Amino acid sequence: MMTSALALSQVLTMIVMHRGSGDRFLSVAADKLGLSSEDREAEALLYLSRSIRNVRKDIDSLPFAEDQKELLRNQIAVFSPIADFSHAHLVVDQAKVNSLTDRNLVGLTHIHMALSGFARFPEINQTNKELASEFRELRDEVASSDVPDYVKKLILDRINQIAAILDHLAFFGVRDLEKELESLAGSLVVNKPAIAENSPGVGQKVLLLLSKGFKFADTVNKSVDVGQASLENGREIYGLLEGMF
Numbered sequence: 001m002m003t004s005a006l007a008l009s010q011v012l013t014m015i016v017m018h019r020g021s022g023d024r025f026l027s028v029a030a031d032k033l034g035l036s037s038e039d040r041e042a043e044a045l046l047y048l049s050r051s052i053r054n055v056r057k058d059i060d061s062l063p064f065a066e067d068q069k070e071l072l073r074n075q076i077a078v079f080s081p082i083a084d085f086s087h088a089h090l091v092v093d094q095a096k097v098n099s100l101t102d103r104n105l106v107g108l109t110h111i112h113m114a115l116s117g118f119a120r121f122p123e124i125n126q127t128n129k130e131l132a133s134e135f136r137e138l139r140d141e142v143a144s145s146d147v148p149d150y151v152k153k154l155i156l157d158r159i160n161q162i163a164a165i166l167d168h169l170a171f172f173g174v175r176d177l178e179k180e181l182e183s184l185a186g187s188l189v190v191n192k193p194a195i196a197e198n199s200p201g202v203g204q205k206v207l208l209l210l211s212k213g214f215k216f217a218d219t220v221n222k223s224v225d226v227g228q229a230s231l232e233n234g235r236e237i238y239g240l241l242e243g244m245f
Helices: 004-016 025-033 040-060 066-077 092-096 102-115 127-143 149-167 174-190 192-198 200-222 228-241
Strands: none
Touching: 004 025, 004 040, 004 092, 004 102, 025 040, 025 092, 040 066, 040 102, 066 102, 127 149, 127 200, 149 174, 174 192, 174 200, 192 200
């Protein structure tokens, strides 16, 4: 069973296993998460900070005695320098002897075991990886299309972010996926004339994959009984796009 602690542990373990010991901690984090924007290090830091806060919230919600929860809080507290940005300047080797020690990562495993069976978390299978591959294939088609460069950049930025989120969905969360799908849909709406005139076939392919993305988000959301407002928002946006190209 996936938990917020396991999702965080998987990402931090990838960073620890990185061989370029003198590389910037946040640069490596961004690479491992597949982030590619100009602000990718800042994005990686914000995502890591949010993930640590999510683990804290899940610990607080456990039906355990307060002294048991305090032990778990101590095990996540060692990552506070990441959450409060004070380790943002470190290189990987420095991070390994501060927050990312073997002992601290084992502590995340203990938290994961405690959370298993209690904290609701989306059930994710390999469908997300397959969908990420489809978005990357679409990225290559968009990149080689006749869509104007300014429109192409907007669409490619969104596609890259969607693929990265799908690859690490347990870490990012389905709501981030929905936001990026909605942003991609918005880019299509605003730039419909330029896309339809230059590469209508590419517009159709983006639209079809958007549909798959929204349906996938629906499926994951239903596994944790999220409110219908978010689901309906995605369907409404996609509805605006049908028949555009």
